[in-house]
Amino acid sequence: MTTETRLRIAMQKSGRLSDDTQALLKRCGLTLNVTDRRLLAHVANMPIDIMRVRSSDIPGLVMDGVCDLGIVGDNTLEEAALERELMGQKSQYIRTSQLNFGGCRLSIAMPEGFDYQGIKSLDGLRFATTYPQLLNRYAKEQGINVEFCLLKGSVEVAPRVGLSDGICDLVSTGATLEANGLVEVEEIFKSKASLIQTASALCSEKQSILDTLLPRIQGVMKAKESKYIMLHAPKDKIAEVSALMPGKETPTILPLAGRDDLVAVHVVATETFFWETMEKLNALGCNSILVMPIEKMMG
Numbered sequence: 001m002t003t004e005t006r007l008r009i010a011m012q013k014s015g016r017l018s019d020d021t022q023a024l025l026k027r028c029g030l031t032l033n034v035t036d037r038r039l040l041a042h043v044a045n046m047p048i049d050i051m052r053v054r055s056s057d058i059p060g061l062v063m064d065g066v067c068d069l070g071i072v073g074d075n076t077l078e079e080a081a082l083e084r085e086l087m088g089q090k091s092q093y094i095r096t097s098q099l100n101f102g103g104c105r106l107s108i109a110m111p112e113g114f115d116y117q118g119i120k121s122l123d124g125l126r127f128a129t130t131y132p133q134l135l136n137r138y139a140k141e142q143g144i145n146v147e148f149c150l151l152k153g154s155v156e157v158a159p160r161v162g163l164s165d166g167i168c169d170l171v172s173t174g175a176t177l178e179a180n181g182l183v184e185v186e187e188i189f190k191s192k193a194s195l196i197q198t199a200s201a202l203c204s205e206k207q208s209i210l211d212t213l214l215p216r217i218q219g220v221m222k223a224k225e226s227k228y229i230m231l232h233a234p235k236d237k238i239a240e241v242s243a244l245m246p247g248k249e250t251p252t253i254l255p256l257a258g259r260d261d262l263v264a265v266h267v268v269a270t271e272t273f274f275w276e277t278m279e280k281l282n283a284l285g286c287n288s289i290l291v292m293p294i295e296k297m298m299g
């Protein structure tokens with residue numbers, strides 16, 4: 001197959017999204033030979049090439065059709081789309097699916113001790129940020145004027161060195177804010193990683209590879225969120241046990257060799273299976289309760 005018919009996917013070379021992206025593609029059955037220096041990696045067992053770049057370059061590569069697909073944070077995507085619109089450049093893409101990693105939020109944070117009395121307290125202040133377009137859009141919506149200074153990383157240091165009054169940066173655990181004496185005052189954008197696709201139609205060869213890949217991605221995500229639960233339950237407690245099972249799947253009830261009083265109950269749980277539920281099952285007389293990860297799911 002020529003390179004023109006190989007599907008090209010852009011992913012972050014190294015950083016917060018690269019391990020999860022690589023793991024997702026591997027779980028979809030792609031044999032990836034990624035080494036640090038290989039920036040265009042050929043997938044050995046499928047007509048796919050992986051282009052490893054800076055995350056901030058991914059939206060443009062997909063919008064310009066250089067890559068057919070990309071995996072990038074919604075924050076980076078939205079920022080790039082706003083910036084390109086402002087510059088009159090093409091900013092179309094298709095969000096093919098939202099992925100279940102890279103969860104974070106873009107927030108405004110102020111130094112501890114700042115007297116925050118609502119959004120108007122931020123009027124006229126200066127913020128360090130990697131996301132000026134998202135901040136600007138939010139400020140406009142809120143009817144305030146803000147100034148910004150652009151920093152590509154270590155944004156949290158800016159107020160302490162007198163570069164800005166506050167910051168607008170990504171938060172996940174909040175540990176970086178805390179370590180730098182900052183307090184979150186407004187959340188302005190919620191983000192997760194997304195799979196995006198170029199807006200132009202793909203040739204039939206590429207479309208057919210994508211048609212194989214997409215159900216696999218959905219299957220991997222569904223499996224990641226699901227657990228296979230097995231337990232032994234008293235026969236006369238089946239109704240109560242079934243009612244405690246998370247998700248909408250009907251449990252499978254199987255006889256146990258040599259036991260008239262117990263049955264085996266198997267179920268795929270699509271919701272979180274809490275310790276509390278296990279304790280309740282235990283109190284009903286269930287034992288051998290196993291919660292196992294699922295690798296792949298289809299149908």
Ligand SMILES: Nc1ncnc2c1ncn2[C@@H]1O[C@H](COP(=O)(O)OP(=O)(O)OP(=O)(O)O)[C@@H](O)[C@H]1O
Pocket residue numbers: 012013014015016017053054055056057072073074075076102103104152153170171172173191192193
């Ligand atoms: N603390 C975090 N927790 C979870 N996800 C995060 C966190 N920080 C960033 N992200 C997500 O991961 C993406 C990549 O972040 P990372 O810091 O690795 O790269 P970057 O500096 O934004 O981009 P580049 O690859 O262009 O250097 C972010 O755009 C965001 O979607």
Ligand SMILES: O=P(O)(O)OC[C@H]1O[C@H](OP(=O)(O)OP(=O)(O)O)[C@H](O)[C@@H]1O
Pocket residue numbers: 016152153154155156169170171172173174175176177
């Ligand atoms: O709320 P937390 O869990 O502490 O995470 C938030 C931090 O993570 C990201 O930075 P990263 O570590 O990617 O470094 P960077 O500034 O070099 O991008 C983000 O820009 C914050 O600084």
Ligand SMILES: [Mg+2]
Pocket residue numbers: 016153
């Ligand atoms: Mg970062």
